[in-house]
Amino acid sequence: MRSGWRPFVLVLLSALASGATVAVAAFAASGTATNSLAPVESFASIADPAKRSAAYFTELGKVLTNPRCTNCHPAGDRPRQGDDAHLHQPPVFRGVDGMGLPSMRCSTCHQAANFDPGRVPGHTVWHLAPIEMAWEGKTVSQICAQIKDPARNGGRSLDDLIDHIGKDTLVGWAWAPGVGRTPAPGTQAEAGALVEAWVKSGAACP
Amino acid sequence: MTTLALTINGRAYGPTEIRDDLSMNDFLREVLGLTGTKFGCGAAQCLACAVIVDREDGTSYTNPTCIVAAANFNGKTIRTVEGHAQNGELTALQKGFIEHFSFQCGYCTPGFLNESQVLLERLAKTKVARADLEKTIAEALDGHLCRCTGYVKYHQAVRDVVLADPDRYLA
Numbered sequence: 001m002r003s004g005w006r007p008f009v010l011v012l013l014s015a016l017a018s019g020a021t022v023a024v025a026a027f028a029a030s031g032t033a034t035n036s037l038a039p040v041e042s043f044a045s046i047a048d049p050a051k052r053s054a055a056y057f058t059e060l061g062k063v064l065t066n067p068r069c070t071n072c073h074p075a076g077d078r079p080r081q082g083d084d085a086h087l088h089q090p091p092v093f094r095g096v097d098g099m100g101l102p103s104m105r106c107s108t109c110h111q112a113a114n115f116d117p118g119r120v121p122g123h124t125v126w127h128l129a130p131i132e133m134a135w136e137g138k139t140v141s142q143i144c145a146q147i148k149d150p151a152r153n154g155g156r157s158l159d160d161l162i163d164h165i166g167k168d169t170l171v172g173w174a175w176a177p178g179v180g181r182t183p184a185p186g187t188q189a190e191a192g193a194l195v196e197a198w199v200k201s202g203a204a205c206p
Numbered sequence: 207m208t209t210l211a212l213t214i215n216g217r218a219y220g221p222t223e224i225r226d227d228l229s230m231n232d233f234l235r236e237v238l239g240l241t242g243t244k245f246g247c248g249a250a251q252c253l254a255c256a257v258i259v260d261r262e263d264g265t266s267y268t269n270p271t272c273i274v275a276a277a278n279f280n281g282k283t284i285r286t287v288e289g290h291a292q293n294g295e296l297t298a299l300q301k302g303f304i305e306h307f308s309f310q311c312g313y314c315t316p317g318f319l320n321e322s323q324v325l326l327e328r329l330a331k332t333k334v335a336r337a338d339l340e341k342t343i344a345e346a347l348d349g350h351l352c353r354c355t356g357y358v359k360y361h362q363a364v365r366d367v368v369l370a371d372p373d374r375y376l377a
Contacts, residue, residue: 090251090349104349108269109250111278117227118273119249 034062037186040197053197053204060165060194061140061206064147068174068184072128073135079128080136083182098128114178121178123170130154144205158199166192208277214240215289230271230279231255234286242287244313248272252351256317258285258324265331266324268317287316290323298370299323302363310354317350322364326375329368333377339368 038059046052063069071080077094078087092104100106110126129135132152135143146152147161156164165171166188174184184191198204210233211220224233234240234257246254250270260266260283269284290297299322302308309315325346334342343364352360368375 089249103345105267108267109273111274115227115229115273115275115278117229118275120273 035182035185037062037190037194039190040193043197049201050204053201054206056194056198056201057144057204058140058206060191060198061143062185063165063174063191064135064143065138065140066174066184068177068181070136073133074128075134075136077131082180085136094128094131098130099126114176116179119178119180121173121181123173125170141206148203148205158203162192162196162199165195208280210276210280212279212281213283214238215285224276226275226277228276230257230274230276233276233279234271240286240288242316243271244316245272246313246317246351250274252314253317253321253349254314254351256320256350258320259283260285266327268321268324285320285323287319290319297323298367299326299364302367303360306359306363306366308356308359308363309352310356314350314352314354314356318347318352318360321347321350322360322367325364326367329375333375335377336372339365339376343368 040056043052043055043059046055067080067083067085071082071085071088074080079092079094080086081088090104092106093101095101095105100108106126106128109120111120111122112124113122114120115122133146133154135146138146148158150156153161172188175186175188177183207223208226209221210224211218211222213219214234219238224237228237231243231245234243235245243257244254246252250273253268253270255270255272256268257271258266259269259279266285290300296304299319303315303319308318325343329342340361343361347357347360347364350360
């Protein structure tokens with residue numbers, strides 16, 4: 001009976017070892033855990049400016065690919081919700097202005113601030129990002145190319161992006177999303193600092 | 207705590223101090239005793255709790271109350287299911303619901319009634335072609351859930367009210 005366990009244990013140990021290797025490699029690549037952001041100064045050891053710039057954006061990608069952001073930057077006409085990014089319930093739709101259909105506007109339920117007793121997030125302006133700004137399902141590299149393109153970033157310059165990501169209050173909601181939602185990694189200030197460093201180092205894409 | 211003052215069914219309420227975390231549904235049912243507004247899913251998915259909100263420009267819309275803070279209704283003018291009948295006289299819509307036996311358990315009825323009333327008032331301002339009526343009603347009532355599956359009879363009741371007064375509602 002005991003000998004029957006041996007192959008299973010060996011396979012399990014092997015799997016654990018390889019998993020640990022992958023986890024360590026991933027951690028080494030980013031330098032920080034997934035729920036935090038590396039400070040700008042921690043990238044100083046990357047001598048090549050273009051590689052350092054791309055590294056800034058890779059780190060920022062933790063925020064941009066987080067459900068707090070992608071849920072409202074969907075690839076389709078329905079927002080997603082929750083940490084598992086499931087389709088929004090009730091079944092609401094983008095509408096012509098990104099604020100819902102005439103019969104079911106975003107502001108019908110989403111008020112000026114989070115209402116935790118109802119588990120409903122809120123902000124003074126609550127709407128979907130335009131479809132040309134969809135991030136859902138895209139790689140960090142693809143989002144980088146998109147976010148630099150004024151035709152796909154809301155007509156913003158690179159300098160505008162520093163303020164938008166670093167100071168915009170709707171963006172800032174991602175770090176204070178209310179009960180039952182995991183905040184975006186790090187802080188808005190840290191994300192803003194990464195954008196600024198990325199822009200000032202040439203805005204290279206990973 | 208926050209201050210709430212609003213108009214409900216033509217009557218002024220407040221200013222009164224309420225908890226920040228008090229939902230509008232609880233305010234109506236527990237504080238004011240207006241229990242006609244139901245608490246269904248608690249997630250704004252069944253719309254049994256929807257009330258009518260009247261804008262200053264004369265237009266109206268429905269709003270769920272289960273997931274919205276009462277404080278968000280400060281200064282607003284709303285109507286609940288208790289505000290439809292006047293002096294004991296049911297509206298044409300209420301009579302239509304009864305004639306068609308639209309509701310069985312009745313839990314979803316306040317939401318359907320409020321939504322249908324908003325639709326009628328919208329059609330009175332912007333008439334609809336007869337050919338578009340079915341779609342218009344279906345779209346208006348879409349989102350309201352009825353576990354007794356009374357959808358068709360609600361639809362028929364609204365349609366009959368419209369067809370009974372074509373000059374008012376139909377282009």
